[in-house]
Amino acid sequence: MENITKKEINYPYLTQPVEIYERENGHKIVLAHKEGGLVNVSSWVKTGSINETDADNGISHFLEHLMFKGTHKHKAGYFDRTLEAKGAIVNAATWKDYTFYYVTLPKGPDNAYLKEAIELHADMMLDPVIPEEEIGPAFKLGDDNVSQKRERHVVIEEIRMRQDQPWTKIYNSTNFNMYSKHPYKRDVIGFPETIASIPRETILNYYKTHYTPNNITTIVAGDFDTKEVLELVCKGFDFKGRANFENPVHELDNPVNEPKYIELKGKINTGFAITGWLGPVASDLKENIALEIVNIVLGEGQSSRLYQNLIEKASEPVFNIVTTDFYNFKDGGNFFVQANYKAEQKDRALELINKELTAFLNGDMTEREFNKAKKKLKARFAESAETVSDIAENIGYYMTVCGDLNLVEQYNSTLEEITIDTVNTIANKYLDLNHAVTTVLLPE
Amino acid sequence: MERIILDNKIPLVLKENKNTPRHALCFYFKITEPEKKAGIYTILNRLFLQGTKNRDAHTLAQELDENAIDCYSEMKQDFIRFKLQCLNEDFEKGLEILADIIKNSTLDDFNKEVIKLKGEIQAELDEPKTMAMNAFYSHIFKEHPYGHTYTNILRDIDSITKADVQAAYKSLVEHSPKVISLVGDFGGEDVTGLLKKYFQDIKNNTDCVINNAVPELEKTEIVKVTKDDASQAQIIQGWRVPTIFDKDYAAIMVMNTLLGASGLSSRLFLELRDKKGLAYVVRSSYEIYDHSALFNVYIATEPKNIKTSLEGFKIELDKVKNIPVSETELQNAKNNLMGKRQFFTETNLQQSGLMAYYEDKGLGADFEQRFNSMINDVTVEDIQRVANAYITDKYVLTVLAPQKYLKEM
Numbered sequence: 091m092e093n094i095t096k097k098e099i100n101y102p103y104l105t106q107p108v109e110i111y112e113r114e115n116g117h118k119i120v121l122a123h124k125e126g127g128l129v130n131v132s133s134w135v136k137t138g139s140i141n142e143t144d145a146d147n148g149i150s151h152f153l154e155h156l157m158f159k160g161t162h163k164h165k166a167g168y169f170d171r172t173l174e175a176k177g178a179i180v181n182a183a184t185w186k187d188y189t190f191y192y193v194t195l196p197k198g199p200d201n202a203y204l205k206e207a208i209e210l211h212a213d214m215m216l217d218p219v220i221p222e223e224e225i226g227p228a229f230k231l232g233d234d235n236v237s238q239k240r241e242r243h244v245v246i247e248e249i250r251m252r253q254d255q256p257w258t259k260i261y262n263s264t265n266f267n268m269y270s271k272h273p274y275k276r277d278v279i280g281f282p283e284t285i286a287s288i289p290r291e292t293i294l295n296y297y298k299t300h301y302t303p304n305n306i307t308t309i310v311a312g313d314f315d316t317k318e319v320l321e322l323v324c325k326g327f328d329f330k331g332r333a334n335f336e337n338p339v340h341e342l343d344n345p346v347n348e349p350k351y352i353e354l355k356g357k358i359n360t361g362f363a364i365t366g367w368l369g370p371v372a373s374d375l376k377e378n379i380a381l382e383i384v385n386i387v388l389g390e391g392q393s394s395r396l397y398q399n400l401i402e403k404a405s406e407p408v409f410n411i412v413t414t415d416f417y418n419f420k421d422g423g424n425f426f427v428q429a430n431y432k433a434e435q436k437d438r439a440l441e442l443i444n445k446e447l448t449a450f451l452n453g454d455m456t457e458r459e460f461n462k463a464k465k466k467l468k469a470r471f472a473e474s475a476e477t478v479s480d481i482a483e484n485i486g487y488y489m490t491v492c493g494d495l496n497l498v499e500q501y502n503s504t505l506e507e508i509t510i511d512t513v514n515t516i517a518n519k520y521l522d523l524n525h526a527v528t529t530v531l532l533p534e
Numbered sequence: 535m536e537r538i539i540l541d542n543k544i545p546l547v548l549k550e551n552k553n554t555p556r557h558a559l560c561f562y563f564k565i566t567e568p569e570k571k572a573g574i575y576t577i578l579n580r581l582f583l584q585g586t587k588n589r590d591a592h593t594l595a596q597e598l599d600e601n602a603i604d605c606y607s608e609m610k611q612d613f614i615r616f617k618l619q620c621l622n623e624d625f626e627k628g629l630e631i632l633a634d635i636i637k638n639s640t641l642d643d644f645n646k647e648v649i650k651l652k653g654e655i656q657a658e659l660d661e662p663k664t665m666a667m668n669a670f671y672s673h674i675f676k677e678h679p680y681g682h683t684y685t686n687i688l689r690d691i692d693s694i695t696k697a698d699v700q701a702a703y704k705s706l707v708e709h710s711p712k713v714i715s716l717v718g719d720f721g722g723e724d725v726t727g728l729l730k731k732y733f734q735d736i737k738n739n740t741d742c743v744i745n746n747a748v749p750e751l752e753k754t755e756i757v758k759v760t761k762d763d764a765s766q767a768q769i770i771q772g773w774r775v776p777t778i779f780d781k782d783y784a785a786i787m788v789m790n791t792l793l794g795a796s797g798l799s800s801r802l803f804l805e806l807r808d809k810k811g812l813a814y815v816v817r818s819s820y821e822i823y824d825h826s827a828l829f830n831v832y833i834a835t836e837p838k839n840i841k842t843s844l845e846g847f848k849i850e851l852d853k854v855k856n857i858p859v860s861e862t863e864l865q866n867a868k869n870n871l872m873g874k875r876q877f878f879t880e881t882n883l884q885q886s887g888l889m890a891y892y893e894d895k896g897l898g899a900d901f902e903q904r905f906n907s908m909i910n911d912v913t914v915e916d917i918q919r920v921a922n923a924y925i926t927d928k929y930v931l932t933v934l935a936p937q938k939y940l941k942e943m
Contacts (some may be wrong), residue, residue: 247834356763398592398595
């Protein structure tokens, strides 16, 4: 057996510690034990739109689609057909910091399905062919005479789908305007023009550059024998000496200096708005927890401030929906306020949101609101320990985005120690109204 | 699994899962009196979290959140169900709040809730997919309550009175057949005793006959919805098919799986997405209600592909009708369907939900255990037979697209 290091982490609500193995080449394997008939096998690759430029924007996501198009051992379709015939859910996702591929399925008699899933998953991750005929020929957008419509068109349809979603439209605009240089400014899915024309060679090179041992964490969650599964993963993930990739360090952007406002129009009946701020790096547990608390108090659920003050207690109806959201990213998360309102009341809506934020930033969060948020965050761990998919996804996030699974262990104690004053200080550090970018979408 | 009839005649189905941190309870109230105006039960359902005689809306929301208790009601075509999920140690607290909501909701916020609902519907209808689905359901079910979609609610909502909603509430609590299911790690706790304590005074109505037949679909109906700035056309084609009580239920389930519901390996996915590049989302679905069911195919595609997509649907549907599926494909679809059940029943809440669902339908909470043998019995001939029997020219086709593409259709 090869030289391999091992660490253990106590994961809340799991009966056994989670094991982290690191191989000499840098490939990491995490095993999480949970009783039950279902297992989850996944690999998280440390690449997403963070590694893209204007020229190849969308390549990480396009590659994710093409990874399913066969290996030298198995033709396109074999992976999906074989595993789905065992009751598997098979899919993948691409985001700014990562791309991940997963299979969730019954472990089968004597763990036979699990073993087959590991073999096929490893084969797909390490030996994709990315055949030209599955990508389909490059074409010019708007050309109606394209004969071979293949995966390029599928991804372009996915882009079209998003163009029709009002929330996605304004999210993209706000996101783009929050950054000056950082690659996070780009939409992960890219543009139809790029997807229509990007050559196979470029995609293959991108794969070879980023799908390296040090960039991949493979996670198995469920009920299995550690030694057997560890050996299978190591055997399947034979990188054959593939060189590692040193991930570039991106300079963090400063937030905008004065409020930025963008107005879009569409054939709709109501008004939409998203205001966004740059937040802390994902590995700063305390600051991330603080903004998670702010998120719950301000804008999560019916007991939240924005809902209570702007919808429930409103003297006249202005808002249909008002919520907040907090996304965690390696080089700094994003905090958003999202609202849907009567279109003619746009100015009033934005003014009311600002008033609520100002009051909050002046420190009027109550002890009761603060404790509610803490309790909700604690219960979230119980929730995420209920399914093998959620356990694996949580582990994947900490390993890939934060680069550290120890944070899971520290989460509850950090949460316990945080004070209302700390949360207020951190909220003021990030959610300054002068640093906000707002996009609204209004009826034409 | 254990089935107990409580003193108030409500069946309680219980399952203990050791080492799970949260209890999950479902409480079903079957709708026995179909609503005369679209939206009555929708408003009632929303008012369940808007205040009781003991707690106003804010206190209720605050108390649930402070204890990390998930408690909400959901309105479906045939029932309103309450779901309660909380850490084991908070179970009694959760039950007390749930009982308060079920028994003591004041409906005082009726006017406010109507305004909120209208606003939310308008926001929803700004999504093209929602617009298209809205048109589809209201046409395939006509004036039947199953067709009470967003636009029908907007049409009727101003004529709905608080008295209408109060009557619906009374009917639900007093007259509807009910079911409770509970899954969790009880650790010796007397859960039956607790349920008696909080729900003893809610009576079950076991011999209720619901007259809610759905009018037949007589012919092909094509519904066009204009959305001039849509980047994609939304296409839904659907047939009325037998529901879960029918002998053909299992065969339709398998047919749906192999046609468009198994994931990345279904026929529609392979043919329309992988080979023709027509869509990112293409699938089929089998939607089951008490008095009807639908078999639908759906695709979202560039508007100029409408014709090709409809032809693609026809080719695949004709294939299932005319060419027997291979034994391998049939077996793969069955295995997919049976294997995925584990995925849908992984958490306590999912298990509790499914047990109550089957019990409510009168199929027995253990229906899931009979499911596999029903699926295994489906033959190649069954698939061809149900495809021919039910995929006929009596369907509703809804297409949302910019005007110029709809004209060309």
